[in-house]
Amino acid sequence: MPKRKRLPISVEDQATVYFRDKWLCKYCRRPVILHLALKWLARLVHSRIAGVDPAYWDDHWRRDKAPLLDELAASVDHKVALSDGGEGYIRLFGTSREAVFRNLGILQEQLLRKGLNLNSSKTKIAEETC
Numbered sequence: 001m002p003k004r005k006r007l008p009i010s011v012e013d014q015a016t017v018y019f020r021d022k023w024l025c026k027y028c029r030r031p032v033i034l035h036l037a038l039k040w041l042a043r044l045v046h047s048r049i050a051g052v053d054p055a056y057w058d059d060h061w062r063r064d065k066a067p068l069l070d071e072l073a074a075s076v077d078h079k080v081a082l083s084d085g086g087e088g089y090i091r092l093f094g095t096s097r098e099a100v101f102r103n104l105g106i107l108q109e110q111l112l113r114k115g116l117n118l119n120s121s122k123t124k125i126a127e128e129t130c
């Protein structure tokens with residue numbers, strides 16, 4: 001089967017999902033923030049204070065450059081991975097804040113289809129990182 005192309009999710013669609021999910025991560029229920037808010041804040045600080053390197057924005061989302069962005073910024077992911085037949089409808093998206101959970105969510109969906117469960121491992125990781 002040919003690999004399905006992932007289409008970008010517009011900021012408007014992302015915001016719709018975040019509002020629907022009440023700005024809470026679907027995995028750990030911690031609050032999230034729109035990544036663009038941190039980008040605009042960094043621009044404001046740069047315009048007012050020369051030479052400051054704020055820890056909340058990096059164009060490449062590098063954790064060492066922007067740990068607050070990596071820690072707090074929301075992202076939208078598919079409840080069912082595209083590779084498993086998931087569709088790009090907003091109702092099938094969910095809010096998350098950690099890349100590890102995004103990947104675990106996809107893995108969990110794949111395991112559930114095979115009759116396996118990842119919940120105990122996922123919960124343990126959430127407790128260690130949150």
Ligand SMILES: [Zn+2]
Nearest residue numbers: 025027028097
């Ligand atoms: Zn989370």
